[in-house]
Amino acid sequence: AQSVTQLGSHVSVSEGALVLLRCNYSSSVPPYLFWYVQYPNQGLQLLLKYTSAATLVKGINGFEAEFKKSETSFHLTKPSAHMSDAAEYFCAVSESGTGGFKTIFGAGTRLFVKA
Amino acid sequence: DADVTQTPRNRITKTGKRIMLECSQTKGHDRMYWYRQDPGLGLRLIYYSFDVKDINKGEISDGYSVSRQAQAKFSLSLESAIPNQTALYFCATSERALPGDEQFFGPGTRLTVL
Numbered sequence: 001a002q003s004v005t006q007l008g009s010h011v012s013v014s015e016g017a018l019v020l021l022r023c024n025y026s027s028s029v030p031p032y033l034f035w036y037v038q039y040p041n042q043g044l045q046l047l048l049k050y051t052s053a054a055t056l057v058k059g060i061n062g063f064e065a066e067f068k069k070s071e072t073s074f075h076l077t078k079p080s081a082h083m084s085d086a087a088e089y090f091c092a093v094s095e096s097g098t099g100g101f102k103t104i105f106g107a108g109t110r111l112f113v114k115a
Numbered sequence: 116d117a118d119v120t121q122t123p124r125n126r127i128t129k130t131g132k133r134i135m136l137e138c139s140q141t142k143g144h145d146r147m148y149w150y151r152q153d154p155g156l157g158l159r160l161i162y163y164s165f166d167v168k169d170i171n172k173g174e175i176s177d178g179y180s181v182s183r184q185a186q187a188k189f190s191l192s193l194e195s196a197i198p199n200q201t202a203l204y205f206c207a208t209s210e211r212a213l214p215g216d217e218q219f220f221g222p223g224t225r226l227t228v229l
Contacts, residue, residue: 044158
């Protein structure tokens, strides 16, 4: 079964600093990987996804993620944090299931941004 | 208007009560999902439906049931609520069930079972 592991349940950065949120996956087949973001009191929304077209994936709000097969990683980065980036971030992977594919989510990483 | 709506947004109930959470979508998607979110555990899949006639159990379906009344409506029921079902519940949809498909989430229902 596919799975994802997010390293660090909480990450704190200063405004303007680099954001790095770590995700490692386990998959027996080429994976489809996602990063979702959850702002306070809202549902999740897609930040970006990897579907094997390019290893560096650019998403919304200046975020990007790099797929590294040799490290089984899909870390999320942003060069300069903004206060509005404070949210919970979920890494996810697609898994084959009955009737089609499902999405398996990691435990989440909460990002705090300090002024 | 929101594409995926959930009612109620908040609910407090007592142990043993029957509870229904409702989800409606205007995206025209066939695929719908129910998840629960617990701190430190992320989102876990309860049930999913790939069309009106198709219902499938997820990883944590015990204690829950669902009904797909129409393409646009997918309800989650707790027949006899217990305190460890206190959680944030999300409904989601997707256009297809292909591996790269994005899911679209509702705003969530916060359920507290006393």
